[in-house]
Amino acid sequence: MSGHSKWSTIKRKKEKTDSQRAKIFTKIGRELAVAVKEGGGPDPAGNAKLKDAIAKAKANNVPNENIDRIIKKAAGEAGGANYEALTYEGYGPSGIAVIVETLTENRNRTAGEMRHYFDKYGGNLGQTGCVSFMFNKKGVLAVEAEGRDEDRLMEDALEAGASDFAADGEVYAITTEPEDFTAVREALEKKGYTFLSAELEMVPDLYNDITEPEAVVKMEKLLDMLEDNDDVQNVWHNWGGLRD
Numbered sequence: 001m002s003g004h005s006k007w008s009t010i011k012r013k014k015e016k017t018d019s020q021r022a023k024i025f026t027k028i029g030r031e032l033a034v035a036v037k038e039g040g041g042p043d044p045a046g047n048a049k050l051k052d053a054i055a056k057a058k059a060n061n062v063p064n065e066n067i068d069r070i071i072k073k074a075a076g077e078a079g080g081a082n083y084e085a086l087t088y089e090g091y092g093p094s095g096i097a098v099i100v101e102t103l104t105e106n107r108n109r110t111a112g113e114m115r116h117y118f119d120k121y122g123g124n125l126g127q128t129g130c131v132s133f134m135f136n137k138k139g140v141l142a143v144e145a146e147g148r149d150e151d152r153l154m155e156d157a158l159e160a161g162a163s164d165f166a167a168d169g170e171v172y173a174i175t176t177e178p179e180d181f182t183a184v185r186e187a188l189e190k191k192g193y194t195f196l197s198a199e200l201e202m203v204p205d206l207y208n209d210i211t212e213p214e215a216v217v218k219m220e221k222l223l224d225m226l227e228d229n230d231d232v233q234n235v236w237h238n239w240g241g242l243r244d
Contacts, residue, residue, distance in 0.1 A: 020228070023228070023230070024060055025060075025062055025066065026230070027230070027232075027233055028053070028056060028057045028060060028062055029062075029066070029070045030083060030103050030233070031053050031056070031057075031103065031233060032050070032053045032054070032057060032067065032070045032071060032074065033070060033073070033074035033083075034083050034085070034103060035047065035049040035050040035052075035053040036050055036071055036074035036075055037074060041075065042071045042072065042074070042075035048182055050071070051182060052181065052182060052199070052200065054067055055182075055185055055195075055198045055199075056197075056198060056199045058198075059195045059196065059197050059198045059199070060197075082105060083103040083104060083105055084103070084104055084105070084107060085101070085102070085103055086102050086103075086104060086107060086110065086111075087099060087100065087101050087102070087128070087132075088100040088102065088111070088114045088125060089125075089126050089127070089128060089129065089130050089131045089132055090114075090118050090123055090124055090125040090126045090130070090131070091118075091123050091124055091126065091130075091131065092118070092121070092122070092123040092218075092219050092222050092237065092239070093121065093122040093123060093210065093215040093216075093218040093219045093222070094208070094210045094211075094212065094215045094219070095208065096123075096208060096210065096219060096237055096238060096239045097131035097134050097135075097204065097208075097237060097238045098118075098123070098131065098222075098226075098235065098236070098237045099131060099132060099135060099202050099235070099236040099237070100114060100226055100232055100234075100235050100236075101232070101233045101234040101235075101236075102114075102229075102231045102232050102233060103231060103233050104231040109231075110229075110231045113229060113231070114226075117222060117225045117226055117229075118222070120222075120225075121218040121219070121221050121222035121225070122215065122218045122222075123222060132202070134204055134205055134206070134238060135202040135203060135204050135205070135236060135238075136202070136203055136205065137178050137200055137201070137202055137203075138163075138175050138176065138177070138178065138200070138201055138202075138203045139175065139176035139177065139178055139180065139181025139182075139184065139185070139199075139200055139201075140173060140174070140175055140176075140197070140198075140199065140200075140201045140203065141157075141162075141173075141174040141175075141176070141184070141185060141188065141195050141197070141198045142171045142172070142173055142174075142195060142196040142197045142198070143171065143172045143174065143193055143194075143195060143196065144170065144171065144172075144196055145167065145169075145170050145171055145172050146170065148172065150167055150172065153165075153172055153174075153193070154172075156187075156188060156191055156193075157174045157184065157188065159187075160183070160184045160187035160188055161176065161180045161183055161184050161187070162174045162175060162176050162180070162184050163175055163176055163177055163180070171196060174188075175203070178200055181200060185198055199234075201234075201236060202234075202236035203236075204236075204237070204238035205238075206238065207238050207239065207240035208238055208239065208240055209239075209240040210239065210240075219239060223235060223237070
């Protein structure tokens with residue numbers, strides 16, 4: 001996997017969560033609200049999109065009372081902001097493939113900001129489909145390795161329907177097909193497992209390294225700018241490693 005570490009990605013997200021918790025909560029709140037309105041109402045039992053959004057919120061330590069409040073508010077709003085889901089694709093420094101998923105009420109503003117970020121940090125925004133063919137949508141569940149029996153977890157995960165299991169440094173990464181994600185997550189939750197992250201991800205077929213220090217700095221700054229943008233929900237890329 002060319003030096004890729006799932007833990008590097010998780011650690012980066014955790015550090016962002018620790019330093020900018022309010023922003024993370026806002027992004028997930030937007031995702032929950034959209035799931036209520038577009039997925040079939042406020043009851044997660046009948047709304048798979050909402051059920052998955054709640055799992056993502058809990059993995060990011062969003063308090064239950066916050067989740068309940070957001071769902072109730074979204075269910076009671078006849079109007080409210082109409083968010084549009086838009087995906088942008090492009091290349092970062094050294095040809096790193098990047099996919100940016102957004103929820104926005106102003107597509108012109110968001111498109112302009114995305115183009116500005118890519119141009120500023122040595123990349124270029126491309127057309128839809130220019131890099132997504134290099135990725136596959138997968139359910140990914142990350143479990144902290146410390147204190148866990150690897151063989152038991154692997155057995156439980158595969159028995160629940162997972163398609164792959166890997167030990168990756170301080171994390172066990174469980175992969176599922178998208179349609180199996182919810183069932184696998186719920187089966188493992190019933191066995192008492194908790195997750196460092198639990199969501200549908202765009203997983204690259206291959207990872208690429210950046211060898212030039214200047215390009216590494218630009219790539220990190222590009223990711224920072226994208227992740228800090230209020231409209232951006234997820235950023236996926238095929239960069240093989242992150243500096244610790």
